[in-house]
Every structure is written in structure tokens, then in C-alpha cells.
Amino acid sequence: SEATSHEAGHTLGLFHQADYDGSCNKLSDYHWGKGTGEIGWAPIMGAGYSKNFTVWHNGANSWGCDSYQNDLEIITSGANGFGYRNDDHANAFASATIPTFANNQFNVAGVIEKNTDQDMFKFIMPGTGVFQLDAIPNNVGSGNLGSDLDMQVSLYSSSQALLSVYNPGTLLSSLVDTLLNAGTYYLRIEGRGNAYASAYASLGSYSLVGKTATGGIVLPVHRLQLNGIQHGESRQFSWIIDADEDVLDQVLEVAADGKNFVALTPAAAETRSYVYRSTETGRIAYRLNVMFANGRRAYSNVLTMNAADAGSYPKLSGNLIRTSSIYVNSPANFSYTLVDFNGRAIRQGQLASGMNELNASGLGAGMYVIRFDGNGQQWTEKLIRQ
Numbered sequence: 001s002e003a004t005s006h007e008a009g010h011t012l013g014l015f016h017q018a019d020y021d022g023s024c025n026k027l028s029d030y031h032w033g034k035g036t037g038e039i040g041w042a043p044i045m046g047a048g049y050s051k052n053f054t055v056w057h058n059g060a061n062s063w064g065c066d067s068y069q070n071d072l073e074i075i076t077s078g079a080n081g082f083g084y085r086n087d088d089h090a091n092a093f094a095s096a097t098i099p100t101f102a103n104n105q106f107n108v109a110g111v112i113e114k115n116t117d118q119d120m121f122k123f124i125m126p127g128t129g130v131f132q133l134d135a136i137p138n139n140v141g142s143g144n145l146g147s148d149l150d151m152q153v154s155l156y157s158s159s160q161a162l163l164s165v166y167n168p169g170t171l172l173s174s175l176v177d178t179l180l181n182a183g184t185y186y187l188r189i190e191g192r193g194n195a196y197a198s199a200y201a202s203l204g205s206y207s208l209v210g211k212t213a214t215g216g217i218v219l220p221v222h223r224l225q226l227n228g229i230q231h232g233e234s235r236q237f238s239w240i241i242d243a244d245e246d247v248l249d250q251v252l253e254v255a256a257d258g259k260n261f262v263a264l265t266p267a268a269a270e271t272r273s274y275v276y277r278s279t280e281t282g283r284i285a286y287r288l289n290v291m292f293a294n295g296r297r298a299y300s301n302v303l304t305m306n307a308a309d310a311g312s313y314p315k316l317s318g319n320l321i322r323t324s325s326i327y328v329n330s331p332a333n334f335s336y337t338l339v340d341f342n343g344r345a346i347r348q349g350q351l352a353s354g355m356n357e358l359n360a361s362g363l364g365a366g367m368y369v370i371r372f373d374g375n376g377q378q379w380t381e382k383l384i385r386q
Contacts, residue, residue, distance in 0.1 A: 002054060003369045003380050005044045007343040009056075012075050016062040017043040024065040031059065035196030038143050038171055039150065045071065049369065049382050053172065053194075055148050055201035072115075072201060085111060089119035089189075093160050096120035096186055099210065106210045107259050112149055112191040112203050119189040121208070125180045129214030133176035134302060135166075135189065136258075138205035140283065141306045142228065144172040149204035152192040158184040167192055175301070182214075209259060213297070226288045226300040230278070235305060237286065238273045245292040258285040258304070282306070313379045314351055314372045321385045326358040326370070334374035340366070360385065 019031040033042025033051045042048030043057030056071035076083045089097045089110050099106035099121060110119045125131060137149035152167040153174045163185075166174045191202030223242035228235060241247060247269040253261040264286070265274060278284070288300035314334050317327035328336070330351040336358070338347035349358070351372070363385045372379045 002044070002049050003337075003339045003343070003371050004378065005054075007339065007345070009045050009071070009075075010343045012080050013077075014045050014061075014071055014074055015069060017045040017057050017059050017069065017071075018062040018065075019046070020060055020065040026062075026065070029062045031057070033196070039169075039194045039196055041194075041197035043071075045069075047367075049380070052143065052145060053147065053150065053197060055197065055203070058200050085113040087113065087117060089121070091118040091120055093120060093122075093156075093186055096122035098122050099208075101212075104212045106208075108208045108210075109205065110189060110208070111205050112189070115191060115199055115202065117190065121187040121189070122184065123187070123210065124184050125182050125212060125214070127182045127214035129180070129212060130296075131176065131178055131180045131185075132211045132213075132299070133174075133187070134207075134209045135174040135176075136207050136209075136302065137172050138207075139172075139304065142304050145304075147172045147204065148201070149191050149206055150194050150197070150199075150202045151206060152190050154188040154190075156186040156188065158186075160186065169194065207259065221292075221298045224288065224290065224298055224300045226286065226303050228286065228303050228305060230305055233277045233279070234275060235278045236273070236275045237303075239288050239300060241272070241290060243292060243298075245294045245296070248291045248293050250288060250290045253287050253289050254280075255285040255287075256280065256282070258283065258302075261285070261287060261289075263289075278305075313374070314356075316370070316381050316383060317355075319381070319383045321360055321363070321383055324359065324361040326360045326383065328356045328358060328370075330354065330356055330372075332374065334372045337371045337373070339369045339371060 016029055017031045018029050019027040021027055031043050031046030033048055035041050039053050040051040041053045042051035044054050048054035058070045061067050061069040099108045135151045135153050137144055137147040137151055140146040150172045151174045153176055154165050155163045157163055166176050191199055193199040193202060221243045223240055225240045228237045249269060250267050252264045252274055254264040255261040283304055283306045286303045290298050314328050314330040317329060328351060330353060332353050334351045336349055336351055337345050339345050365385055368383050369380050370383060
């Protein structure tokens with residue numbers, strides 16, 4: 001998808017976003033970004049294949065350090081025949097969206113379409129108790145893989161006084177877990193920057209899952225974290241529970257749609273891991289539901305896994321190409337496209353099941369991206385021709 005977005009950028013009139021030093025000396029025709037982890041950033045029109053948070057950029061392009069390219073302005077110009085999406089949720093307190101609760105929970109979706117957009121929501125806390133909110137940007141895997149939105153949530157009182165701001169510094173998603181008195185409250189959702197990227201193009205779709213539990217106190221939970229990896233069809237989970245109260249029972253839950261969770265397996269109070277063979281397809285969300293000895297319940301972070309990550313797509317036998325052949329091991333019939341770093345598709349063809357030998361003769365030295373298409377999905381890998 002990175003190569004596809006990069007190519008689309010050229011079609012819409014964009015040049016490469018380059019990198020320069022303080023003296024205007026060009027360091028690279030492609031800006032490689034900076035940072036690591038979930039918020040590691042790079043511009044789409046640079047070389048963002050090793051970064052998670054890749055977005056449009058307003059910076060110096062390959063023509064010179066004083067040749068600034070405002071990606072969003074160019075993309076939405078009249079020359080391309082389209083602009084920004086319509087606003088879906090108002091940004092004013094008076095016209096805030098009121099989500100519908102069912103069983104003390106609401107689910108709502110939205111889009112931050114501009115860097116000036118703020119989406120306002122209004123809800124009523126029926127009594128003193130705990131309010132929890134998962135604010136999750138659209139993604140394609142665990143760790144908010146592929147998200148273009150770094151979310152910030154602000155909580156306001158009925159008098160529109162700011163109570164708290166939630167924006168984890170190393171995450172793109174946000175989590176609210178707080179004690180509130182009965183009354184009316186507001187939520188403001190917006191895209192923000194982080195240590196590596198500005199808020200310029202922190203845009204995209206998101207979902208909110210809110211829950212209320214009245215009549216109690218803040219859960220004595222210091223840390224409740226779910227981790228997971230997959231090897232083939234095997235999915236292995238482990239979790240950390242750091243709480244003042246003892247665990248009474250716990251259930252690992254699963255949601256095919258990312259929102260409506262059902263029990264996958266119960267676990268004994270002392271259990272901290274689980275392994276099973278998955279038969280699900282597509283992106284599947286998991287969370288841990290824990291009941292403590294004081295009668296209070298808490299939920300872990302939401303972890304997403306994709307069956308496509310389990311090995312059901314073609315893979316390069318090696319990323320360093322020294323001969324005239326590229327070897328790809330494919331589980332089935334897929335199409336492939338080889339793209340150079342100018343965004344040009346230079347080779348295309350079909351893969352058969354098994355080991356495939358692709359012709360690499362005539363390729364100049366440098367980095368390339370190979371894109372695989374099949375089953376309505378795309379995957380990309382990088383390779384270097386020496």
C-alpha cells in the first residue's frame with residue numbers, strides 16, 4: 001500500500017519529498033523519516049517502507065531545499081477535480097454528536113478529514129462511576145499498523161471546562177479510564193502530532209468504544225497489557241496484570257469486526273498466556289476481560305492480528321539481489337508488480353504456487369519494492385539490487 005500511495009501521489013502532481021541538512025545540502029532524494037516504533041514517521045512521497053506512521057508532508061521536495069511542497073494543498077487543488085471529504089461530526093459543543101448507548105456501551109465511527117477538524121461528542125454519565133473509552137485509528141494490524149492518524153482525546157465538563165487530555169506519547173491510539181460524577185460530559189477527538197511528526201497530515205478514520213460502570217470507584221489496576229505473536233496458524237498470547245486486587249477470573253475475548261467481543265477462552269486466575277490454532281480470516285481483534293476480587297471489571301488494550309500476516313502471502317527468499325534472478329515463494333496464484341523508487345511500475349507478472357524465479361536482469365543498483373496482489377489484498381516487500 002505504501003508503493004500504491006506513493007505512485008498515486010505522482011499521479012496527483014507530487015514530486016519526491018527529499019532530505020537536506022542545515023546548509024541546504026541534499027542528503028537524499030527520498031526523505032527516510034525518523035523515529036521508531038508505532039509513531040516512527042516518514043512522508044509518503046519519501047521512503048516510508050520502514051516506518052509505521054507514513055503520511056502526506058509539507059516540506060522540501062527533490063527540486064531544492066527552498067522548493068517546498070504542500071502535499072495536501074496540491075492533492076485537493078482544482079487540477080485534480082476533488083477536495084476534502086465532508087465533515088461527519090461537528091466541532092462545536094452546541095452541535096456535538098450524541099452516541100447511542102446499549103448495555104452501558106456505545107460504538108461510533110468518524111473521520112478526521114482536515115488538520116483543522118475536531119469532532120465533538122456528548123454523553124451523559126448516569127451516576128458516579130468509571131468511564132472508559134478506546135479511541136482507535138483505522139489500521140491494518142497490531143500496533144496500529146499502517147494508521148495515518150495520531151489520536152488525541154480531550155474530556156470536558158458540562159460547563160465546557162477542560163478536565164483532561166489523553167494522548168499517549170508513544171501510541172497512535174488513546175485510552176480513557178477515569179472516575180466521573182453523574183452529569184453531562186463532552187469528548188473532543190482530533191489528530192495531533194508526536195515526537196517525530198507534526199499534526200499537518202494526522203488524518204483518517206477512527207472508531208470509539210465507550211463504556212460506563214456506575215456505583216464504583218476507579219479500578220485498582222496499574223497495568224493490564226495484552227501481547228501476541230503468530231507463527232503460521234498458531235497465535236500466542238501473553239499478558240501482564242499489575243493490580244492491587246487479586247484476579248477472580250479472566251476471559252480472552254475476540255471480535256471479528258473489531259467491536260463486538262465474545263469469549264474465546266476462559267483462563268484460570270493465575271494464567272498469563274494462551275496459544276491456539278486460528279481458523280479466522282482477515283483482521284481479528286482480541287482483548288482480555290478481567291474480573292477482580294472487589295467485583296470490578298477491567299479490559300486490556302485491544303490487539304489486532306491479521307491472517308495475512310501468518311504466511312498466506314508470497315515472500316521473497318532474500319531481500320539482497322546479487323544475481324539476475326529474484327526468488328519468490330508463493331502459497332498460491334498471485335500477481336506481482338516491481339516498482340522502482342521513482343514510483344514507476346517496471347515489471348509485472350503472475351506467480352504460481354511454489355518457488356518462482358523472476359527476471360532481474362537490467363535492473364540498476366538500488367532499492368525496489370515488489371507488490372503482491374491477491375484475494376482482494378496487497379502486500380509489499382523491499383529488495384536491494386547490488
